[in-house]
Amino acid sequence: MRDTLKHQGLRNRLVEVLIAKGIKDKEVLKAIKKIPRHLFMDSSFEDFAYQDKAFPIAANQTISQPYTVAFQTELLQLNKGSKVLEIGTGSGYQTAVLLELGVKVYSIERQQELFKKTKSFLEKRNYRPKQLIFGDGYIGLKEQAPFDGVIVTAGAPFVPNPLLSQLKIGGRLVIPVGDKTQIMTLFIRKSEKEFEKHEFGDFKFVPMLQKKN
Ligand code: SAH
Secondary structure, three states, X not given: OOOOHHHHHHHHHHHXXXXXXXXXXXXXXXXXXXXXXXXXXXXXXXXXXXOOOOEEOOOOOEEOOHHHHHHHHHXXXXXXXXXXXXXXXOOOHHHHHHHHOOOEEEEEEOOHHHHHHHHHHHHHOOOOOOEEEEOOHHHOOHHHOOEEEEEXXXXXXXXXXXXXXXXXXXXXXXXXXXXXXXXXXXXXXXXXXXXXXXXXXXXXXOEOOOOOO
């Protein structure tokens, strides 16, 4: 598959939709305008890639809805050079959005099939995360902590403690919390022991599962 003018036109329309839904961060919108989302999906979904919807990828997982990707990324409030941990590499689309912002990305995926597929896809497309890890996001990535931001892209039944403790002071964890549906939740680390919590309405994710597979 190639990236054509038609795809670019559809991306411009998608960005208009995201603005209408309340996304304001110029850098995030610019990233979405630039990244060929259709290449992160199965070719049979090519015609739908710029609808604001989630779609199936390998291993029974989904590529998140563009609005959700934009919303979570906006909540992280990142700068160039920020260090970010992503839980749930999936298709790599969210990873690419983070990279486009100029941040250093570490991303963990628990499904081996997806991990391998996405690793080689990102390499081929010249997206360069600092590290892609086949592992369990519940334990975070202690070796590379602390992080400016941690983003969880699967529905977490509870907030894993390591993800809070691996934040810098001032760092942000964005995590959808809940079983059937999830409440988008932001934690800001105020000090060694204090975290501020904010909630942002309902979203729907595939579940965050324990251990790798
Ligand atoms: N960010 C992805 C979203 C993929 S869906 C994208 O933009 O495409 C969520 C992903 O989280 C799935 O690939 C799933 O396998 C993964 N996942 C679920 N539980 C996990 C865990 N404990 N650790 C790491 N990845 C996990």
